[in-house]
Amino acid sequence: MLVAMTTYLCPQDGTRADTTSLTWRCPECGGPWDLDFRISEPLSPNSLAGRVNSLWRYEEVLPLSAPATTLGEGRTPLVPLTDTVSAKLDFLMPTLSFKDRGAVMLAELARRLNPDRVVADSSGNAGTAVAAYCARAGLPCTVYVPEGTSPKKTEQIRAHGAQLHIVPGDREATALAARSAADAPGTFYASHVFNPYFLHGTKTYVYEMWEDLGGQLPDAIAVPVGNGTLLLGAALATRELLAQGLIERRPALIAVQAEAVAPLAAAFRAGADDLLDGAGDGPAAPTLAEGIAIPRPPRARQILAAVRASGGTFLTVPEDRIRSAQLDLAARGLYVETTGVACWAAVGDWTDRSVVVPLCGAGLKTGPAS
Template structure:
């Protein structure tokens, strides 16, 4: 296993230490890992899961190569691309095992935890990450507790419980639940399966782009339109784009177009102000609860990643999200409101002038139709 490394102060820590953040600046870790090229022409016969991209994954070079014996997997990944317009294609990540794209990162955290053998695993979530961590911990035979806001969708809490994990309902908002989890994470023998702080999660979500690249025959669209709350999919996409470009597997980097809910948009505000970091916003209710993050810990990295490829930020209102959810449902694609945010941005901001892929991140069965729809 490689080391954790702090991007701000260069502190390093072995993964086996269970340290979940930099002890000096308290920021999230990066990973001291360099991906090798993924040979496109050899993929056809590989495991039909995330592990097929073994050269690009920080755990694959040892026990889990290619999803071999013992590696945690539920057959995640390989979700289809479906055209929405002549230029815009949707990637149906709501068809993942737990009905959310978070499975891409959860499988990496569960496999890492399985090797480290902690006393217990904890996570915090507004719902989707928690259900995903719970499922993959069940697959790995790991004891798991998930801290969630008390107002989390009952359907998501039911799913967490069904997988054998213990939901810890915390009065207050998403950040209150995160603080409770972080306090528990400092106990001995606890592995904090944080989709925000642990960089292994990002190396799982980057397979989203590797799949698009594979399915488009070794190319990428002109733009990747991505939701931005804590930025776990966006930062994973940035990792993949940089790896593919560095290895000469794509000629040009696509623009990363980030989407936030208008009600909670600290990243969009900072980007358009030309700032390198955010001013934390106020947590207010919005249909896009999955990306309503007032102070994302990796904010500086998210802003840098969007700027690096000539991308931008757009915001969408609840009315636009509701309309996009209903439009997708009318096309046969029932997703939760947060999962419709990127399609809402395409429709509201006239982004159909170049080829683009949007993720449909979470199934509508998790939350139902947006109120008012």
């Protein structure tokens, strides 16, 4: 059953909805939900020994428990790259990307709600993860992706048995097509953007880091940001760890965008609380970092607020640095997809403070930068 007293909550106007409903957005403002979820008891570091070696070991802080859909996701290695920069190898997940952290939560929630169908949209990795976990849960799944999505990702989606819709146009057109389908009765919209259960999956990235660093966190956590699901999960985890008395300070969140598609960085530098007027108008510029090429992220206000509250900042990287960063990591033994190298491209030469970067997807998903 679902955790008692957990409800959807609109951060804009306070509207609530039951988590047993299939309502995927606030009916008043149309924005994404947050989750009004209260941790019933603090996580005890001493209780972790002997627990399951997956993200579900942090059961006290998760809004779902005892999953039937798990594929053993989580507990990925943390390895040093330099004296100050370490990498979390989230490309070693069951579907080869960090999106498994949130997808397992969505699939588990959908399994308990038993909808007629599950719909998702993605630039590739989230759709692959949702397709895999829906297969695990025995749920019919349809995934919408934009034209130009890596054939290796579309092959993986089909292999998991999902119905694939390739949408003409960019990521925004794909999202609109999926949201139209999501409004059909009996449909669970497995949105990694609108459904907050996904964020409670991605927050385990930081809980694992905290455990592996002996109950501490680095000075900064750098994450690639498109729709911001990993960054918002990290912000959620650091708030929770601080509230539970498990850390003394919150690390700075360093948000990284491709220079070619950087609407959030532009808003941050302008001191704005939301996207600037005209952001996202017209087609998105091409970039090797396709997974973060999001011109109008629905959670923009939350992302900007989270970075500022942490004392962090935005960094942008040009295409040539993305290319060279992928080759540099490969020379270090780590072959990572082009989106996943953006943070290394941004912070690889830092020397003054400790930072962890995620390597979010395997290089085999997109191949080499060209």
